[in-house]
Amino acid sequence: MRATKSDFYTDQQKEIAQLAKALGHPARIAILEHLMKIDSCICGDIVAELPLAQPTVSQHLKVLRNAGLIKGTIEGNAICYCIDEKTAERMVRYFSIFSAEAKKNKNDCC
Numbered sequence: 749m750r751a752t753k754s755d756f757y758t759d760q761q762k763e764i765a766q767l768a769k770a771l772g773h774p775a776r777i778a779i780l781e782h783l784m785k786i787d788s789c790i791c792g793d794i795v796a797e798l799p800l801a802q803p804t805v806s807q808h809l810k811v812l813r814n815a816g817l818i819k820g821t822i823e824g825n826a827i828c829y830c831i832d833e834k835t836a837e838r839m840v841r842y843f844s845i846f847s848a849e850a851k852k853n854k855n856d857c858c
Contacts, residue, residue, distance in 0.1 A: 770815035
């Protein structure tokens with residue numbers, strides 16, 4: 749059996765790529781910023797905050813949830829969303845290392 753292209757990447761590289769892809773839409777950034785500001789809320793509150801239809805917001809929430817950036821708990825007929833702090837910490841750790849390595853390896857070629 750042949751190796752696939754994704755077999756050549758580490759789990760961390762695949763995870764960061766998935767997170768970056770999930771962060772690749774301004775509506776998702778706005779959702780994350782809203783959740784950071786208010787701690788947690790239901791989908792309807794997010795819909796009221798953005799100039800998007802409810803199904804569109806739900807799709808963005810699904811992408812963020814699948815990437816592990818947010819988590820949701822069922823409260824009655826609604827899902828209450830909040831930032832997944834473990835994923836946020838992994839992102840901070842990765843980009844801190846990335847930044848430190850970039851500073852350490854700085855050279856005059858670029």
